[in-house]
Amino acid sequence: GVFGGRMTEMATRLSADVVTIDDEWGQPVDPQKLEAALESNPDTKIVGFVHAETSTGALSDASKLAEIAQRFGCLTIVDTVTSLTGSPLYVDDWGLDAVYSGAQKCLSSVAGIAPLTISDRAIEKINQRQTPVSTWFHDIGLIDGYWSESSSRSYHHTAPVNSIFALAESLRLVKQEGLERSWERHRKISQTLLTGLSQLNLEMMVEDASIRLPQLSVVKVPEGIDEAMVRARLLQEYDIEIGPGLGPLAGQVWRIGLMGYSCRSENVERLLGVLKEVLSDLPEVSSSSG
Amino acid sequence: GVFGGRMTEMATRLSADVVTIDDEWGQPVDPQKLEAALESNPDTKIVGFVHAETSTGALSDASKLAEIAQRFGCLTIVDTVTSLTGSPLYVDDWGLDAVYSGAQKCLSSVAGIAPLTISDRAIEKINQRQTPVSTWFHDIGLIDGYWSESSSRSYHHTAPVNSIFALAESLRLVKQEGLERSWERHRKISQTLLTGLSQLNLEMMVEDASIRLPQLSVVKVPEGIDEAMVRARLLQEYDIEIGPGLGPLAGQVWRIGLMGYSCRSENVERLLGVLKEVLSDLPEVSSSSG
Incomplete structure (x- = not known):
């Protein structure tokens, strides 16, 4: 996805010698490909990957990837920007080394500060x-x-300091709810969204439920729909913002975030109701849906 | 000062070939030394300097330095972290090229966001x-x-976004007061502080008033005083924080900030009253002041 690519670009700019592992967009990082790449590049020192890829909605198996990296004597750099508090993440149990996140995703805090943890x-x-x-x-x-x-x-x-206080308050709220309950809430509420979307005949980018992010649902835009107009109407008329596709998925998908505080059933119900209205209102789909 | 040194370190880390101009701490950048350095290093492409040096309390003549840099075909990088809205600064008139500042100094806004302007x-x-x-x-x-x-x-x-809104509000307040009036306020209030400090027999690090920062007064610690204890007492008993000396000035000076919103006569009066009390209370000075 886009953010795996970004990681590659950052490392390249710092003159790292990067070997990339390419998977189809919407697929998680393939552990077998990682293993093969490490076998053919025994000098590798660091394995970097995105846990929850925000451009495709796919979750990679961080535990498995870290286990392989360790077997080959590599440190891991893991992007958990979208996974932290939205999906199970066990930094110590999985032995992740340099793990960074963002405060503005599932922590529902201010943007501009990045939680970071580094192993001994x-x-x-x-x-x-x-x-x-x-x-x-x-x-x-x-x-x-x-x-x-x-x-x-x-x-x-x-x-x-202001951002640190904001982050501390977010963490306090996460602790109050409990991490496991937060993961479960993201899972459950996103299931409601998926059921509703399928009733609108909308398909998910990631078909396999086991690797689909609950906090970010990437939906295929139906044929013949002006996807930008749908987003603009949602935003202007209903104050609801959904994301466009990034990179090669631009124009092909919508990205619906249900992160942290915004991951609530009333938001899902409202979006589904509005989306149904906007889609049936479009000239392109009115003939098939009417 | 410390921040000129920091600029050198940053450039060196980026593999720049840096020629430094050394002035005594507490003195501004000497324009003649800049001219001489550019004459002996005709390949120089960028001249970088700190406008208001927060470690020494000295203001450099940004207009003059930029004029020399331009005469030698150099771009300028100017640190205005402490000068912005506290001291006269004319980015366009002086022809400064890359100018950065901080929001947490004389703008009295949140830390974590850096205003930046770059010339065409x-x-x-x-x-x-x-x-x-x-x-x-x-x-x-x-x-x-x-x-x-x-x-x-x-x-x-x-x-x-939160930091940007905070910065926008700070800028609105600056506009409301007017830049010239803000400069004048900093000048006037710091004059009150200086008068009071001299009545306490305290001396300024920067003797020449024309290059002394109004927003940051660097005061020499009198002989035989435990300077850290004075700062600790001000903070713990009176909730007033003054800064320690940085770099080679550690232990030798106090740095008293009067920046933006905090630059008000009631703050100066309170500090002077409390400082008098704390200093006369110290065993070391009680004999000479009592």
């Missing part, structure tokens, strides 16, 4: 660096010296 | 790059494609 194994690797990181801003070693309780808290940046 | 000349230079910027995050060309009205607004990042 990865910190050790960082501490062994012989060359300085090319940007001061992203130098995790320095940030660790600012954050970590074991260090002297040497100044690195002015802390974005 | 610098954008042209950026657009002519042959190699990609090493970090996606800091790629101004891509950010320009997201921001700029002339572009197709291609997605670069999730906008930190």
Whole structure:
């Protein structure tokens, strides 16, 4: 997906020698392909992947991928931007090394701050660096010296205190609900959405339910529909925003987010009702649906 | 100062070939030294400097430095983190090229968002790059494609909307007061502080009033005083925070900020009263002041 591609671009810009594993869009990362790639590239040091790919709606098996990476002596970098609190994620049990997320997805907090966790194994690797990181801003070693309780808290940046308070409040709400209950809520509410969408004869991009994200449903746009007009009407007339397709899926799918606080049955009911109205109102589908 | 040094470190990490100009701490950047350095290094492409140095309290002559840089065909990168809205700053009139600031200083807004302006000349230079910027995050060309009205607004990042609203509100307040009046307020209120400090026999780090920052007063710690204890007492007993010295000035100075909303006479009066009490209370100075 787009964000796997983004990770590749970031690593390439930093002069990393990247071997990419290509899967069909809408499919999770194939563990067998990872294994084969590591066998043919024994010098590989880091395996990076997206847990919940926001452009396709597919969930990869982070546990399995990390297990393979470890078997080949690699550290893992895992994008959990869309999975954190929406899908099961066990950073320590699965042995993930550098795991980043966003506050604006299932945490329903402010955008502009990124939760990050780094394993001891990865910190050790960082501490062994012989060359300085090319940007001061992203130098995790320095940030660790600012954050970590074991260090002297040497100044690195002015802390974005308002965002940190917002994030702390979001985490408090997650704790109050309980992680497992949050995952279950995302699963259940998205099931209601899927049932309703199929009643509108809309098909999902990811067919296999076991790898389909509950917090982000990617729906195929029916033939002959002006998909941008549907999104514009939802937004302008009903104040509901759904996302367009990204990358090669542009124009072909809608991306419906049900993340964190917005993942509630009243939102699903409202969207389904409005979507039915807007779709039946379009000249292109009125003949087949009327 | 510390932040000029930081700029050097950042450029060095990005493999720039940096020629530094060293001035005594507490002195502004010497224009003659810049001129001499550019004469001996005719290949120089960029001149970078800090306008208002937060570690020493000294203001450099950005207009003069930019004029010299332009005469030698260089672009300028100017740190205005502490100067913006606290000291006169004319980005266009002075012909500054890449100018960054912070929202948490004289704008009195939230930390975590950085105002930035880039001249057409610098954008042209950026657009002519042959190699990609090493970090996606800091790629101004891509950010320009997201921001700029002339572009197709291609997605670069999730906008930190809460911080942007906070910044917009701060800018509205600055506009309401008027930039010139804001500068004048900073000048006037800091004068009250300086008068009060000299009555307490405290000396300023920057002696020359014409290059002294109004928004940040750097005060010499009197001999024999436990400066950290003074700061701790101000904070714990009176809820007033003043900064310690940075870098080589650690332990030697206090840094008193009067920035944006906090730059008000009642704050100055309160600090002066409390400081008098705390200083006369210390065993070390009680004999000379009592």
